[in-house]
Amino acid sequence: MISRYLRPAALLALSPLIIADHPVSPDTGYDILSYAVTLAPDAADKSVHGRETIHLRVDSPNLKKLIFSANALHIHHSMLNNSPVEFSSDSNGLSFLPRSLLHKGETVRLSFDFDGTPKRGIHAIPGGLYSSYFACDWMVCLQNSPGDKALLRLDLVIPAGLQSLGPGKRVGRKTLPDGRVSVRWQTRRPYSPYLYGFAFGSFVQQNASKGNGREVYLDATGGHADLKKLFAQTPAIVSFLSRKAGVSLPAGNYSQLLVPGYEAQEATTYSLIGEKALARDLTHPDEQWIIVHELSHQWWGNLVTCATWRDLWLNEGFATFMTAAWKEHRYGKAAYEAELDVARSRLAKARAAGFDKPLSWGGAYPSIGIRRAVQYSKGALFLDHLRQLMGDNAFWRGIRHYTRDHAGGTVTSADFQNAMQHATKRDLSVAFNQWVYGRP
Template sequence: MLNGISAGLVSIGTAFALNCGTAIAADKPGNGFQTLSYRLALTPDIPAKSLAGRETIKLRYTSDGVQRLSFSANALIIDSVTLDGVTLDHEVQGDVLSFKLPRPAQRGRTATLRISYHGRPARGFAGSQLTLYTSYFACDWMICSQNKFGEKAAFFLDLRVPAGMSSMSVGTLVSKRKGPDGSEFHRWKAPRPYSAYLYGFALGRFNRASEQAGPSKLTYLSDTADEGELRRRFADTKDMIAFLTTKAGVPLPVAEYSQLLVDGSEAQEAATYSVLGTDALPTSPNDPSEDWAIVHELTHQWWGNLITCETLKDFWLNEGITTFMTAAWKEHRYGRAAYDAELDVARGRLERARAAGFDKPLAWDGAYPTLGVRRAIHYSKGALFMAHLRAALGEDAFWSGLRRYTIEHAGGAVTSIDLERAMEASSGRDLRALFAEWVFEGGLPD
């Protein structure tokens, strides 16, 4: 069975290319402009796992002389595209979809890109004949830049929903209106700008349970589990939120947090919700070895979603901290032995990578031989470094540093230096050598 450290096998780390640390191409998705907002109108076809969509992207040029707008390529068919009303051509080269501008752009100017498309996404669509949910690969069902983590944009989504079905997406359902054939249009709005990989939605005939956790509403949904089972499965969520709030120094960053229970082993966070498979949850209560998926994905609401690594170079700030906090939750819930056991799993994963001749600093920017090795560094080694910091600085300074880091960078993007500075400020110590050894220069010491 998977355990807390194994969140790396099913969370967002499964998604990015193994060579994402290689040199940046001139037309790398997102180069030369900043996306300010996405507005989408989507009509999904649940049985076919396809969709038709219209998308409006507001953007600002960040460089002079931009000649193309490049995004992540996908399997969708582009029907039309205009920039400020002017029709553009498009082309796909490798993993890049680009639109050629009629003239080079000027830095600081804004523009509006409108795109219509249809097709069947190659990734990121899952469910049954009666349900549909997305998983990580947002830029396979819309036009965006999948790995531009540091860019956060506003998100608005109009979903055409079949008669009798409900929807879930990022943020708040702000309106419903009748559509043709008994369908409805559901309008969703994100509460703040988020990185594109965190966008998502779900459609289905869901059973539902809800409760309050302080000022936030918790909603549990499933097309197979009834209200009673949903409450049993997610019974610890309120305690997890209380624990994480104390450690982060920031309350749950969303007014409503939803958890969608599906068949299988899914464990995926989105901006304001998570999708969790029954196979990823404990088969019996009070089993620390299996208790990880709910708290891991919930933890991303703080570290990953609210605070996001600027680039994949510092991806360990998303996943290493979250994996460590999963172990810390287990310590709080089950005792120190559960914390140590979780870290032992991390050591085992890292030792296997080292035995294969691979160990790099956490912020290394090169290519990884396999995705499993990348996880061993970003998830497992990242968690071990956080545990090492805790032991080296002591309880008060460590947790004070994590709270400082979280509060100061809430809503923004970060690099490893930001964590170092927060820990130095809280401890009064010069941590350059320690961060150099683990994060910037060396491998794990013997």
């Protein structure tokens, strides 16, 4: 999730700005197992209403309350297992207060109705809406706990005659008595809540399947884009990244939704691609980044996810580096170095401003640009440094080992270090201490 050519107003809509204030995931005292949401969005006023059920396992003794990310939703008829449960809301979060303490190891079911108008992350498109990043504004979840991955089943209730996009795969569709349709989307593996999303509207759709999985191109701009031309490189990029990861397209299906503006955002099994950002790529082929960067997250970010935001570089540094690696594959070594030169320039600006931190740093950053200069750009440069230090064979062997071993799970910088050291049979602690941990 990054944009090189964003206007200042568009930059504010991108996701990473929020995590700057939450470097470490909150200790909630529980682990989410699954979310099941019935969601009826209203395109006229961007409001939502629906019902949600959360299954969770308590992992702290004598838990007094269940706290979720704060949002503007109104909660009704909340139940814990089969008993009513009190609810309160403030700027610190949404709290459900059990009548008695919850015990470690206990599995409970929390359910409730909700309605309201999300403050963030809902955008209008012709005939409908799409969500971007702030899932916990239109449902109840944990926005800043990337390590708490969970299954999601989303029943999206929309007007008849419209298309939809959701997390995972579409597994059902039924017509409701009032004439609307309910489309069921379901993930087959757990994902972090910041990746949850949906879209519905008057889409133009084209499919492309070339042995890498099912690839779907969707136009939500209301225009008449030549989708196969716009996304012509997608099959080749999927093939390239699959080889580098040692893992095929993780969910077996991947969609790219063309939306207005400069959007650049990965989601569970799809990406949001802003038509203006993509237009820049098509005008300057050797500077293309948006398709490969967001597609890279299907492996590094979605499949293998940083346990906390302090190790976000394992998501974003990887995607930035893989953009350079794709360019090397497609255009040659000079294109690889040119992409890394962009990262060098950004890091140099952060250093000139007196702010350079280790990759796995847990403090607050003074700006989004500086956070990106470290976790995106410096992360990519560190991967290039490892590549030179280890040699190509050992480096890519380590990347495959790391991705395969942690597929579907969460990771820390130490997990990545262990994988790379195993691949090269060398102690890489000097490099990791210098770049990642900031140790002497």
